[in-house]
Amino acid sequence: MHKNEVMVAKALSLPKNSAERKEIWKTIRNEGDWDHNFNVLRNGTGTLIPKYREQKTRAHSEFIPCSGCKGLYSKTSLSDHFKTCVSKQTEKKSQGVKEGRFLLPIPEHINGGFYKDVLLSMSQDDIYMYIYRDPLILKFGKRLYENKDIQEHTSNHISCRMRELGRLIGEAKKTPEWGIQKIEDCFSPEKFNNVVSCVKSLAGFSEDTHMYATPSLALKIGYSLQRCARIYRSDGIIESDITKQENGSAFIQLYESDWNDLISSRARQTLSEKKYNAPKMLPLSEDVYKLNSYLKEKIKELLMKLSNDSAFYIELAKMTLCHITLFNRKRGGDVQRITVDNYKQAIEAQNSVPYDDELKSSLSDVEIELCRSLTRIELKGKQERKVAILLTPEMIKCIDLLMQKRSNANVCGKYLFARPSPSTRTLRASDVLNEICGKIELRYGNIITYTNLRKHIATMAQIHELSENGQDQLAKFLGHDIRIHREIYRQPLDIIQKTKISKMLMLINEGKNVTEMPFNNQEEVKEIDGSCADESDGEMDYQTDKDSLHNKSAQEKRKAPSDGRSTDENSAGKRHKTQKKPWNPSEMNSVNKHFSHFIAMSKVPGKNDIENVLKKDKILSKRTWRNVKDQVYNLIKKQRKC
Numbered sequence: 060m061h062k063n064e065v066m067v068a069k070a071l072s073l074p075k076n077s078a079e080r081k082e083i084w085k086t087i088r089n090e091g092d093w094d095h096n097f098n099v100l101r102n103g104t105g106t107l108i109p110k111y112r113e114q115k116t117r118a119h120s121e122f123i124p125c126s127g128c129k130g131l132y133s134k135t136s137l138s139d140h141f142k143t144c145v146s147k148q149t150e151k152k153s154q155g156v157k158e159g160r161f162l163l164p165i166p167e168h169i170n171g172g173f174y175k176d177v178l179l180s181m182s183q184d185d186i187y188m189y190i191y192r193d194p195l196i197l198k199f200g201k202r203l204y205e206n207k208d209i210q211e212h213t214s215n216h217i218s219c220r221m222r223e224l225g226r227l228i229g230e231a232k233k234t235p236e237w238g239i240q241k242i243e244d245c246f247s248p249e250k251f252n253n254v255v256s257c258v259k260s261l262a263g264f265s266e267d268t269h270m271y272a273t274p275s276l277a278l279k280i281g282y283s284l285q286r287c288a289r290i291y292r293s294d295g296i297i298e299s300d301i302t303k304q305e306n307g308s309a310f311i312q313l314y315e316s317d318w319n320d321l322i323s324s325r326a327r328q329t330l331s332e333k334k335y336n337a338p339k340m341l342p343l344s345e346d347v348y349k350l351n352s353y354l355k356e357k358i359k360e361l362l363m364k365l366s367n368d369s370a371f372y373i374e375l376a377k378m379t380l381c382h383i384t385l386f387n388r389k390r391g392g393d394v395q396r397i398t399v400d401n402y403k404q405a406i407e408a409q410n411s412v413p414y415d416d417e418l419k420s421s422l423s424d425v426e427i428e429l430c431r432s433l434t435r436i437e438l439k440g441k442q443e444r445k446v447a448i449l450l451t452p453e454m455i456k457c458i459d460l461l462m463q464k465r466s467n468a469n470v471c472g473k474y475l476f477a478r479p480s481p482s483t484r485t486l487r488a489s490d491v492l493n494e495i496c497g498k499i500e501l502r503y504g505n506i507i508t509y510t511n512l513r514k515h516i517a518t519m520a521q522i523h524e525l526s527e528n529g530q531d532q533l534a535k536f537l538g539h540d541i542r543i544h545r546e547i548y549r550q551p552l553d554i555i556q557k558t559k560i561s562k563m564l565m566l567i568n569e570g571k572n573v574t575e576m577p578f579n580n581q582e583e584v585k586e587i588d589g590s591c592a593d594e595s596d597g598e599m600d601y602q603t604d605k606d607s608l609h610n611k612s613a614q615e616k617r618k619a620p621s622d623g624r625s626t627d628e629n630s631a632g633k634r635h636k637t638q639k640k641p642w643n644p645s646e647m648n649s650v651n652k653h654f655s656h657f658i659a660m661s662k663v664p665g666k667n668d669i670e671n672v673l674k675k676d677k678i679l680s681k682r683t684w685r686n687v688k689d690q691v692y693n694l695i696k697k698q699r700k701c
Contacts, residue, residue, distance in 0.1 A: 086128070086146075093129040093162075096122075101164035107131060110140075120188065126158035134183070169197060173204045176214045177221075186225040195242045196224050198294075199287050212392065223280050224287070230257045242287050243303075246310040254284070255321050262326070274326035274333075281322055285314050341515045346501040347385075353499050354382045358457060365460060372461065372468035373479065377491045379457040380476045383448065384488050384509060388516045391488025391509045393438055393446050397475045402458060405436040405450075642690065649678045654691050663692050 067087065073080035092108045099105035100119060107122055110130035122131050127146030134156055141155025160179045165171050169178070177200060181187050190196045200221040204213075224242055231239035237253045239245060245254045258280050263272025271277055288310040295303025361375040384394040422430070433449050440446035450458070458475065470477050474485035489509065496504040642650075653672045657664045669684040679687060 089129040092131065093124060096124070096131050097162075097164060109133070111136065120183065120191075123156055123159040124162045125155065126162060129162075132159075170201055170204070173201050177204060177217050180214050181218050181222070186222055186229060189225040189228045190221050193225075193228065193241045195287055195291060196221055198290055199224070199242075199283065202286075202290065220279070220283055223276065224283055226261060227254075227257055227280055227284075230261045242284075243291055243306075245284065246288055246291055246306040248306070248309045248313065251310070251313050251317075258322055264325075269325055270332070271326050271329045274329040277322050277326040281314070281318055285311065285318075288314070340503065340506045340511075342507045342511055343502055346503060346507060347512070347515070349499055349501060350496065350507065351382075351385060353495070354378055354385065355453075358382060358453070362457065362460060365464060369464050369467040372464050372470070373486075375457060376461055376476050377486060377494070379454065379461065380486055380488055381491050381495055382457075383450065383454055384492070385512065386451070386454075387448050388513050389446065389448060389509070390440070390513075391492065393440050394448060395474070395476055395485045395488040397436060397438065397448070398473050399462070399475055400473070401436055401438060402462075402475055405434055406455075409434045645678050646682070647690075649676050650687065650690055650694070654687075657691060658694050658698060661695050661698070663688060663695065 070080050070083040070087070073083070089110075095105075096107050099107055103119070107119060108131065109122060110132055113133065117133060121133055123134055123137050124131050125137060125140060125144055125146075127141070127144045130140070132140055137155050137159060141158075144155075157179070161175065163179075165174045178187075178191070181190070190200075200217050203217045203220060227245075228239065228242065231237055231245075231253070234253075237250060239250060239253065239257075244250065258277055259271075261280070262274065262277035264270075264277075265272075288307045292304055292307025292311070295301070295305075295307060358375065358378050361371050361378060365371045365375050380395060383389075384391055387394070432452055434455060436448045436450065438446045438448065461475075465471070469479045471480050472478065472483035472485065474483075476486045478484055478486060492507065492509065496507050501507065651658070653676065654664055657668075664687075666684055666688075669687045673679055673682070673684060673687070
């Protein structure tokens, strides 16, 4: 019956007891056993036929087939077998378990791409089994998978979110009387308090200090549970299941009303308090200079070497990746995920887009040259933001050489900085930076990270008093909005508070005028948010000005004349009486028109706000900014009395 089969006929044609004949019989047996084992694993019933009989009974989930010979092994024995398997397709000895998982049957209710990219990359432990047996967690992960642009780091993010829910189920199962076996059990209103207890226990909440050991975990589980509840309610609507609809809606209601008080508020406070008095160390400028100089010298050396020997490909790729990220102060992940297509499109755009003559006329010669020489690549960053990366001619030269040597270096991935085959993944920019910093003698090399480098440039912009528009442009280039730039990346340096702010406080407490502060070159006190002290808080500034005038007047009265003459006689000719000019109705209308929102908020406008109005409104052109400020203050005072 089987002698007409190709493999059987081939085996029978060979001499008995020959090695080749035995190998063919072995392959036939493994194929037949795998066909049986595949059906058992897919249906969940039946007896598996492993390659070697196990001494103890194992669950079906503990067996994985060999991707080469199709024999069924336990996880521990498969790793040992894969090292010597003659039928394996890859040379990597550590890929046996991962490759074998791809042969396992895909559950009917799970998408094939989601299963291979996310589930198979997870550790096959108890938490994985909680996830695998819970349709709602799988649906939650599938929704995340479908909503995201799938990249190499996406599957890890989705896996972490799913495992957090799996850990919640594992924690709930420690108390069997609660009856929480799956995520859908958490949505019963009577079990809401039990879910809260589980989350607190999992995140390490202390009843004594009211602090969390892992506050971010508590917040993440809350977001995931809310999303699962919405999916559960949607399923109930589709299936016309009233119980699902009611439980899902009830949990969402409880979450919106009580979750913040019970979980989120203390978790956020814990996150905030952990940052108090934490050392704010930024990279030293001299260390950044050393790193940049090292990269330039090394790149120059490697360009010559790679031209003759492809063995230096990876080293030049690492140096170029680090140099581009350092120059642009980007997140490492943004630069490492530049694709070959991104680069080619940017080069084509650079060569094809002309610059408008009117635009050129507004630029200096240096700026025009920068426009011609720099190449700009646009990528998708965090939260779908457009991220721009600038490439200098030296960087272009390195990338072009890397592109030429890709085939010789056995690199075939879609990424510009891909690893050699068989891997298609890209080099990790953070690992590359750590490796390079370890080779250079830096004072504080351990604090040079891409995040700290981004904070470094944001802080330097603050110290050098970059304008508001400049800060906004810098924030957009770095890939975040201005609020994140001010609150997180721009550090409130203790040096600023200990020097400039402390001077102001000391002089005020001594009853001195702020204008007498002993700053070099009559520099103005700058607040932490970068705006001038006399331009930011109108009411405080106005009061300071009034105090200043009062103090000056008092000091002049206290001065005794050196020659016995009166103060008026001594100062005659130097002082002239200021003639007050009454405000006409048109001027009053302009003040009310332009500064009505300041008056409504009982806030005096700053100098910049007033000067901008004076430039536009001809009616107020004869008034100084101080006149307008006093008038607004009087209107606010009048309003308060009413």
